[in-house]
Amino acid sequence: MKCPECKSTHINKNGQKKGKQNYLCVTCGRQFIDCYPPHRGYAQEVKDECVKMYVNGMAFREIERVKGVHHTTIMNWVKQL
Numbered sequence: 643m644k645c646p647e648c649k650s651t652h653i654n655k656n657g658q659k660k661g662k663q664n665y666l667c668v669t670c671g672r673q674f675i676d677c678y679p680p681h682r683g684y685a686q687e688v689k690d691e692c693v694k695m696y697v698n699g700m701a702f703r704e705i706e707r708v709k710g711v712h713h714t715t716i717m718n719w720v721k722q723l
């Protein structure tokens with residue numbers, strides 16, 4: 643567990659917020675919540691929708707505009723199929 647601000651490991655528990663553990667960095671005073679969403683990319687639904695749009699004839703850049711997913715990401719998904 644590290645402070646997202648100063649990377650200090652000097653962290654105190656600071657109660658719960660909406661069922662999640664809240665922490666307080668002793669070094670810089672920043673409060674933060676336990677679980678940062680791990681960077682795993684996009685949800686399966688988003689991926690499926692984008693691929694479906696491509697299959698339905700939409701261009702990568704159009705999908706990018708609609709879904710907010712970078713077109714190279716969509717290209718990689720399509721290639722994986």
Ligand SMILES: [Zn+2]
Binds near residue numbers: 647
């Ligand atoms: Zn800190």
